[in-house]
Amino acid sequence: MSAPTPPRSEFVGGLYAVAPLALGSIPFGLIYGVLAVKAGLSPELAIAVSAIVFAGSAQFMITQLVTAGTPGLLIVVSVMTINLRHALYSADLARKLAHLSPAWKSILAYLLTDEAYAATLARFADPAPAPHRHWHLLGAGLGLWLVWQASSVAGVLLGGRIPAGWSLEFAGTLTFIAIVVPLLRDRAILVAMATAGLVAVAAHAFPYKLAVIAAAAAGIAAGLALDPRGVR
Amino acid sequence: MSLWVVMLAAGVMTFVIRLSFIGTAGRFDASPWFARALRFVPAAALSALVWPDLVVIDGALALAQPRLVAGLVAAGVAWRSRNILLTIGCGMLSLWLMQWLQVFM
Numbered sequence: 581m582s583a584p585t586p587p588r589s590e591f592v593g594g595l596y597a598v599a600p601l602a603l604g605s606i607p608f609g610l611i612y613g614v615l616a617v618k619a620g621l622s623p624e625l626a627i628a629v630s631a632i633v634f635a636g637s638a639q640f641m642i643t644q645l646v647t648a649g650t651p652g653l654l655i656v657v658s659v660m661t662i663n664l665r666h667a668l669y670s671a672d673l674a675r676k677l678a679h680l681s682p683a684w685k686s687i688l689a690y691l692l693t694d695e696a697y698a699a700t701l702a703r704f705a706d707p708a709p710a711p712h713r714h715w716h717l718l719g720a721g722l723g724l725w726l727v728w729q730a731s732s733v734a735g736v737l738l739g740g741r742i743p744a745g746w747s748l749e750f751a752g753t754l755t756f757i758a759i760v761v762p763l764l765r766d767r768a769i770l771v772a773m774a775t776a777g778l779v780a781v782a783a784h785a786f787p788y789k790l791a792v793i794a795a796a797a798a799g800i801a802a803g804l805a806l807d808p809r810g811v812r
Numbered sequence: 813m814s815l816w817v818v819m820l821a822a823g824v825m826t827f828v829i830r831l832s833f834i835g836t837a838g839r840f841d842a843s844p845w846f847a848r849a850l851r852f853v854p855a856a857a858l859s860a861l862v863w864p865d866l867v868v869i870d871g872a873l874a875l876a877q878p879r880l881v882a883g884l885v886a887a888g889v890a891w892r893s894r895n896i897l898l899t900i901g902c903g904m905l906s907l908w909l910m911q912w913l914q915v916f917m
Contacts, residue, residue: 607897625815632823641861642822652818659822663829664853670833671847678837689831750879750907751900753865754886758899760858761890769855776856777863784864785871792860799856800849807848 587715594719598699602727605695608636609728611751613735614742615643618749623736630732634725635693637759638662639732640752647749654790661796669697673717676704680714688714691721699724772803878910 585593609630616626616639633639638659645655669692677685699720703713742748764770776799783791866883867875886903893899910916 604897607900621815625819628816629819629823632819633826634823635826637858638822638826642819644861646815652815652821655818656821656825660825660829661853662857663826664850666826666830667832668847668850670830674833674837677834682835685834685837686831689834690827692830692834747904747907747911750865750882751904753862753879753883754900754903755896756858756862757883757886757903758890758896760855760862761887761899762894763855763858764891769852772852772856773859776859780860781863781867781873784868784873791864792857795860796853796857799859800852803852803856804849 584709584711585713587712590710590712590715591719593703594700594716594721595723597703597716598695598720598723601695601699602724605636605724605728606731608640608755609731610735610738611748611755612636612639612643613732613737614739615640615735615749615752616732617736617739618742618744619643619646621646623739626736626739627729627733630729633659634690634728635659635663635666636728637756640755643749644752654793658792661793665694666692669694673697673704677714677717684714688717688721691718691725693721693724695724696721768803768806771806772799775799775802877916878907881910881915882907 612630613626616629617623619642621629621643629639629642633642641658641662642655645658650658670689673688673692677688680688696717700717703710703716760773764773776795778795779798780791780795783794785791786794862883866880867873867877869877869879882903885906886899889895889902890899
C-alpha cells in the first residue's frame with residue numbers, strides 16, 4: 581500500500597492536466613476582451629467580469645446582450661440559463677468533496693468551469709483512496725483562472741484597435757457553433773436544437789433578446805418530450 | 813440598474829449554481845427529471861443564440877447572406893474536427909472571403 585499523493589503533487593498534477601485546455605482558452609479570452617470593449621463595457625468592467633462571472637460562453641453572451649441594450653434582469657436570467665449546466669458538474673463532484681470545509685467548497689465551486697471539470701474527470705474517477713485530490717481540482721481551476729484573466733486583459737487592451745470591418749463579433753457566434761455541434765448525439769438533442777433555433781428566429785423581433793430565453797425553454801421542452809429515456 | 817450591479821448579480825448566481833450540490837453535499841441528489849432537463853440546456857440555449865445571428869440582418873429575415881454560409885461551413889468543420897479554434901478560423905475566413913468577393917452584394 582503506497583502513501584497517498586501529497587497536496588503539492590496533486591496541485592501540480594492539476595496544473596498539468598488543465599494546461600492544454602488553458603492554452604486553448606487564450607484566443608477566447610482575447611476575443612472576449614475585444615468584444616466586451618466593442619459592446620461598450622468600460623475596460624475596468626470588462627476585465628472585472630472575467631473574474632466575477634468567470635464563464636466563457638456566458639461572457640460572450642453578455643457582450644451580445646449589452647450590445648442589444650438588454651435590461652439587467654434579463655441579462656442575469658440569460659447568464660443563469662447558459663450556466664445551468666454547471667449544476668451537473670456540481671452534482672457529480674458533491675460526494676467526492678463532501679468532507680471539505682465550507683471555505684474549500686466555496687473556492688472550488690467558484691473555480692468550477694467546463695475546463696476544470698473536464699481536466700479533473702480522470703483524477704476523480706480513480707477509485708484508489710486520495711485524501712488530497714481536492715488540491716488537484718484547485719490546481720486545475722487556478723491554472724485556468726490565471727490564463728483566462730491574463731488573456732481577457734490582453735483582449736481589452738487590444739479591443740479599441742481592431743477595425744469594425746473585420747466583423748470580429750462573428751467570432752462569438754462561431755464559438756457557440758463550435759460548442760453546440762459536438763453536442764448533437766441523439767434525435768432528442770437535434771429536436772431541442774431545431775426547436776430552439778426556429779423559435780429564436782421567429783421571435784427575433786421580441787425586445788431585448790427575450791427570444792433567447794423563450795427559445796431555450798421551448799427547445800428544452802421539445803427535447804424532454806422526445807427523450808429516448810422517456811418521462812419518469 | 814448599473815451594469816456593475818448586473819454583472820455582480822450574474823456572477824453571484826453563477827457561483828450559486830456551481831456551489832449548489834457541492835455546498836449541500838449528500839443531502840440532495842439531482843433528481844432524474846432535473847438531470848434529464850439539464851442535458852438539453854446548453855444545446856437549446858446556444859442554438860437560440862446562434863440562429864438569429866445567421867439569418868437576421870437589421871431585424872429582417874435574410875437567407876441569402878454570407879453569415880449563414882460561413883456559419884454552415886463552421887458547423888461542418890465543427891462536426892468533422894471537433895476543434896473549436898479550427899471552426900472559428902474556417903468560419904471567419906469564409907466570411908472575409910465572401911465579403912471581399914462581395915458574393916451577396
